[in-house]
Amino acid sequence: MAIELGKTYLNYIDGGWGPSRSGNTAASLNPANINEIVGYVQLSTKEDLDRAVASAKDASKSWRRLAGSARGELLIKAAAVLESRLEEIAETMTREMGKTFAEAKGETARGIAILRYYAGEGMRRIGDVIPSTDSEALMLTTRVPLGVVGVISPWNFPVAIPVWKMAPALIYGNTVVLKPAQETAVTAAKLVECFAEAGLPAGVVNLVTGSGALVGQGLAEHPDVNGITFTGSNQVGKRVAQAALARGAKYQLEMGGKNPIIIAADADLDLAVDATISGGLRSSGQKCTATSRVIIVNEVYEAFKKRLLAKLEGITIGNGMDAGTWMGPCANEQQLTTVLSYIQQGLEEGAELMFGSISRAEGPQLTKGYFVKPAVFGNVSSRMRIAQEEIFGPVLALIRAESFEEAIALANDTEFGLSASVFTQNIGNMLTFIQDLDAGLVRVNSETAGVELQAPFGGTKQSSSHSREQGQAAIEFFTSIKTVFIKG
Numbered sequence: 001m002a003i004e005l006g007k008t009y010l011n012y013i014d015g016g017w018g019p020s021r022s023g024n025t026a027a028s029l030n031p032a033n034i035n036e037i038v039g040y041v042q043l044s045t046k047e048d049l050d051r052a053v054a055s056a057k058d059a060s061k062s063w064r065r066l067a068g069s070a071r072g073e074l075l076i077k078a079a080a081v082l083e084s085r086l087e088e089i090a091e092t093m094t095r096e097m098g099k100t101f102a103e104a105k106g107e108t109a110r111g112i113a114i115l116r117y118y119a120g121e122g123m124r125r126i127g128d129v130i131p132s133t134d135s136e137a138l139m140l141t142t143r144v145p146l147g148v149v150g151v152i153s154p155w156n157f158p159v160a161i162p163v164w165k166m167a168p169a170l171i172y173g174n175t176v177v178l179k180p181a182q183e184t185a186v187t188a189a190k191l192v193e194c195f196a197e198a199g200l201p202a203g204v205v206n207l208v209t210g211s212g213a214l215v216g217q218g219l220a221e222h223p224d225v226n227g228i229t230f231t232g233s234n235q236v237g238k239r240v241a242q243a244a245l246a247r248g249a250k251y252q253l254e255m256g257g258k259n260p261i262i263i264a265a266d267a268d269l270d271l272a273v274d275a276t277i278s279g280g281l282r283s284s285g286q287k288c289t290a291t292s293r294v295i296i297v298n299e300v301y302e303a304f305k306k307r308l309l310a311k312l313e314g315i316t317i318g319n320g321m322d323a324g325t326w327m328g329p330c331a332n333e334q335q336l337t338t339v340l341s342y343i344q345q346g347l348e349e350g351a352e353l354m355f356g357s358i359s360r361a362e363g364p365q366l367t368k369g370y371f372v373k374p375a376v377f378g379n380v381s382s383r384m385r386i387a388q389e390e391i392f393g394p395v396l397a398l399i400r401a402e403s404f405e406e407a408i409a410l411a412n413d414t415e416f417g418l419s420a421s422v423f424t425q426n427i428g429n430m431l432t433f434i435q436d437l438d439a440g441l442v443r444v445n446s447e448t449a450g451v452e453l454q455a456p457f458g459g460t461k462q463s464s465s466h467s468r469e470q471g472q473a474a475i476e477f478f479t480s481i482k483t484v485f486i487k488g
């Protein structure tokens with residue numbers, strides 16, 4: 001089914017769809033063809049945000065009193081609506097931010113699975129009985145919702161990330177105000193339509209689109225927002241945290257990565273090449289878990305490099321809606337400019353550009369979009385900027401290590417600590433890697449990208465606020481523990 005392009009999407013506040021009080025909208029463009037307007041979204045004001053927060057605050061009084069199983073029923077219904085619109089919402093995602101249709105469908109299916117997973121959480125244990133020193137008393141813990149949760153989400157996973165924040169927020173009894181990335185606000189509006197159609201009470205889920213500096217910052221600073229969950233860049237994440245901390249609100253941040261893959265001397269090189277390409281270049285490298293540093297032990301450096309370069313020749317670049325496309329465009333002009341400037345930077349630092357170009361990708365189908373070829377640098381040393389800074393694009397830096405021990409040290413030589421992977425068949429290497437790698441996700445014989453919804457997700461160092469999202473770990477952020485002491 002072809003989606004309707006050029007429609008105007010509204011805010012969703014207190015159970016109703018409406019325009020911003022500003023009267024202004026912004027066009028959301030297709031990065032594969034900037035002449036295509038996917039839709040128009042509201043440029044909201046502080047007043048719109050205040051109304052959304054007030055409605056979430058009001059709705060939280062009855063939502064928190066509903067049984068977890070009843071909240072779960074509504075998440076199951078939202079999952080069913082999302083499932084019935086999977087292809088349409090995935091197509092909107094591809095058109096709005098460029099990832100291939102296959103990846104967008106996979107992500108939307110992941111959103112459905114997350115909703116179903118958290119629906120079940122509504123019937124699981126939320127506390128413990130702890131023996132009191134008073135033998136006549138009962139002491140236990142229970143958990144209570146935070147109240148109103150502000151969700152600030154990025155454009156790179158426009159369905160999965162909002163859902164993995166909203167579903168646990170809702171099941172544990174919080175109400176939500178979502179401020180999605182402006183880049184993918186049409187996809188976000190369609191996602192919120194699924195919650196609305198599922199019959200969530202008015203005010204339980206609200207959508208306010210608009211500028212990050214105004215609506216996002218406004219959410220972080222709002223006195224009636226009790227918790228803020230954020231995924232995006234480090235710079236913005238820190239500002240969000242400071243605003244939340246200043247007024248005593250709870251916050252959670254998932255931010256950047258500079259994720260290494262280590263290729264040991266005994267690695268299966270074909271599998272390692274496939275994992276490097278998939279982890280580093282799918283979604284044009286625009287994942288916080290994307291591989292960007294490829295650390296190769298000396299003995300296999302040349303063999304690995306040769307196989308990698310040969311395989312890259314087969315990558316097809318184009319519009320994500322075309323079945324033959326493996327890699328779509330960068331999500332926006334800023335992303336393209338950043339990627340090209342880092343390629344230039346790599347050359348200036350003395351690295352060897354073995355694949356790719358300092359100019360945008362050329363071809364008859366590529367002139368209207370933000371396309372760039374994958375870039376692979378050799379002769380990279382760990383202190384170069386291309387080996388240290390998050391590029392968020394299809395750029396791989398090959399770094400040579402004299403030994404496995406040096407490879408581990410190089411992998412840790414970063415301010416980030418989100419995901420890391422190793423290719424080896426040696427159990428000792430695997431154990432050393434698992435023990436010594438300073439990252440929240442450590443993956444053996446598998447790519448750095450990709451997370452499972454039932455497992456904790458988050459990073460160390462500058463990659464996160466050290467909290468974890470997803471799986472049962474989500475309960476820690478979205479609830480507070482209350483210790484109860486009862487004496488008859």
Ligand SMILES: NC(=O)C1=CN([C@@H]2O[C@H](COP(=O)(O)OP(=O)(O)OC[C@H]3O[C@@H](n4cnc5c(N)ncnc54)[C@H](OP(=O)(O)O)[C@@H]3O)[C@@H](O)[C@H]2O)C=CC1
Pocket residue numbers: 152153154155156179180181182183210211212213214215216217218220231232233234236237239240254255256257287288335338390391392
């Ligand atoms: N870890 C990850 O998954 C992601 C990392 N990034 C990194 O960030 C870089 C820039 O991407 P970008 O999209 O600009 O990421 P941002 O961190 O700017 O955006 C993430 C979210 O925060 C919002 N936002 C922006 N400014 C503020 C603010 N002052 N207060 C509160 N919220 C705000 C954005 O809204 P709006 O869209 O309106 O600006 C968006 O919803 C990328 O190149 C990449 O390095 C980006 C996306 C995801």
Ligand SMILES: O=C(O)CCC(=O)C(=O)O
Pocket residue numbers: 156157231286287288289449450451
């Ligand atoms: O790798 C994934 O599936 C998740 C990545 C992610 O959370 C992100 O890029 O923000």
